[in-house]
Amino acid sequence: MKFIADINIMPLKGLLDPQGKAVGHSMPSIGLNNIGDVRIGKHIQLEIDADSEAAAHETAEVACRKLLANLIMESFHISIRQA
Amino acid sequence: MKFIADINIMPLKGLLDPQGKAVGHSMPSIGLNNIGDVRIGKHIQLEIDADSEAAAHETAEVACRKLLANLIMESFHISIRQA
Numbered sequence: 001m002k003f004i005a006d007i008n009i010m011p012l013k014g015l016l017d018p019q020g021k022a023v024g025h026s027m028p029s030i031g032l033n034n035i036g037d038v039r040i041g042k043h044i045q046l047e048i049d050a051d052s053e054a055a056a057h058e059t060a061e062v063a064c065r066k067l068l069a070n071l072i073m074e075s076f077h078i079s080i081r082q083a
Numbered sequence: 084m085k086f087i088a089d090i091n092i093m094p095l096k097g098l099l100d101p102q103g104k105a106v107g108h109s110m111p112s113i114g115l116n117n118i119g120d121v122r123i124g125k126h127i128q129l130e131i132d133a134d135s136e137a138a139a140h141e142t143a144e145v146a147c148r149k150l151l152a153n154l155i156m157e158s159f160h161i162s163i164r165q166a
Contacts (some may be wrong), residue, residue, distance in 0.1 A: 002119075006091075008126045023127075023150070030149045032142055036085075036130035043108075043126035047119035059115055059151045066113045067106070 003048045005060035009069045009076045010020035010041035044068060047083060056080050086131045087164035088143035092152045092159045093124035127151060131164060139163050 011017045017039050024038035025058060050056035059080045069076045094100045096159045100122050105123035129146060133139040152159045 008089075010126065010128070020127075026150060030145070032133040032146055034142060035146065036132065037128075038130070039128045041126045041128075043104075043124045044118075045093070045094065045122045045124075047121070049117040049119065059117060063110065063113070063115055063118065067109060068120065 001050065002051075003050055003053065003056035003080050004083045005044075005046040005056060006049055006079045007044040007046065007060060007064060007068065007076055008066070009042060009044065010039060012073060012075055015073055023055050041074065042068075048080075050055070053080050053082075084131065084135075086133055086136065086139035086163050087128075088129040088131055088139060088166050089162045089164070090122060090127040090129065090143060090147060090151065090159055092127065092147070092157050093122060095156060098156055099105055124157070125151075130137075135163075137165050 020038040020040045027035045046060055048056045048059050049058060057078060057080050063075045103121040103123045106123060110118045129143055131139045131142050135143060140161060140163050147159045
């Protein structure tokens, strides 16, 4: 079966996110004064061929740990749906 | 009330995603042969002060259209939850 893994990779809470800070500081200049903290990370979609949702999740987790995320600075969250 | 907007900004379906392609081609070298298409975009979290979920969605949409997304090359999806 084909599954889609939606993965969010975000900078860890405790770490500075200079890109997010810069974007946050630009919000008032486009007329938005009600936006506080901004954090920017990556959204990755993988198309996975697997027998079950659990197997697809396992594959996505291996991809995150070995390649996609830098676990020293980032955390990841995976959600799986059928394609 | 405080809301969190989770925004996914992805390259449009019809466009090449060279970053995704490169990552996809690296998957077999970490032992994953069951991953097909890979697409990479941005995940942005905004903290929004608003009276209602609808107002928070409106704010996030303005931020996407004016600043966060390049609508020629990217599409965005917003989901709002209470902080």
